[in-house]
Amino acid sequence: MKATVLVRLKGEVLDVQGDAVRRALGKLGFDGVTDVRVGKIVEIEIDEVHARAPDLKERLQKMADEMLANPVIEDYEVRL
Amino acid sequence: MKATVLVRLKGEVLDVQGDAVRRALGKLGFDGVTDVRVGKIVEIEIDEVHARAPDLKERLQKMADEMLANPVIEDYEVRL
Numbered sequence: 001m002k003a004t005v006l007v008r009l010k011g012e013v014l015d016v017q018g019d020a021v022r023r024a025l026g027k028l029g030f031d032g033v034t035d036v037r038v039g040k041i042v043e044i045e046i047d048e049v050h051a052r053a054p055d056l057k058e059r060l061q062k063m064a065d066e067m068l069a070n071p072v073i074e075d076y077e078v079r080l
Numbered sequence: 081m082k083a084t085v086l087v088r089l090k091g092e093v094l095d096v097q098g099d100a101v102r103r104a105l106g107k108l109g110f111d112g113v114t115d116v117r118v119g120k121i122v123e124i125e126i127d128e129v130h131a132r133a134p135d136l137k138e139r140l141q142k143m144a145d146e147m148l149a150n151p152v153i154e155d156y157e158v159r160l
Contacts, residue, residue, distance in 0.1 A: 006121060021122065021147070030143055032130025039121045041086060042101065050112025063110055067101070 001051040003060050004079040007069045008039035042068050056080065081131040083140050084159040087149045088119035122148050136160065 009015050018036040025033050044060070053059065057078060064076040089095050098116040105113050124140070133139065137158060144156040 008121070008123075018122075024147060025143060028143075028146060030139060032127045033124055034127050035125035037123045039123070041088070041119045041121045042098075043088075043117045043119070044113055045115035047112045047114050059110065063105060063108075066108060067104060 001046055001048075001080075003044045003046060003056070005042040005044065005060060005064050005068050006039060006077045006079070007042065007064070007074050008037060008076070010073055010075055013073045039074075040068075081126055081128075081160075083124045083126060083136070085122040085124065085140060085144050085148050086119060086157045086159070087122065087144070087154050088117060088156070090153055090155055093153045119154075120148075 009018075015037050018038045021038060022033055022036040025036070044063075046056070050056070057080060060078045060080075061076075064078060065071055069076040089098075095117050097118045101118060102113055102116040105116070124143075126136070130136070137160060140158045140160075141156075144158060145151055149156040
């Protein structure tokens, strides 16, 4: 099965990359873009045995906490 | 309104970052992870006037083609 973890900068953290994209889109003639935020999407394939574990979601949250996201500046969302 | 563009490496392209994450998760004791792919999620805030444009989706696809993704190695998906 495939699980997805979305990692985004927290709202109060300045997104330098997103800001650069927003300005570049404006220069390319794409008007009306008021804000851009760039995050990560991590798609994790899990084998059948482990996919059936009742604590799968907790394990994915632990993965995100310990490795996929930086909880100081990023939020994450686990989707099964 | 907010539009989302998901950018992923094409399936046949080796995902070096995803592979490093997969191995690191194994070392941290997270078993059963057979594959990891890392992509980008670009969240674009569009003002009301431009959000009503009938060609909004086409414009977002053009943004993705011209700037957000590298069509040689990446696929993208526009979500409104």
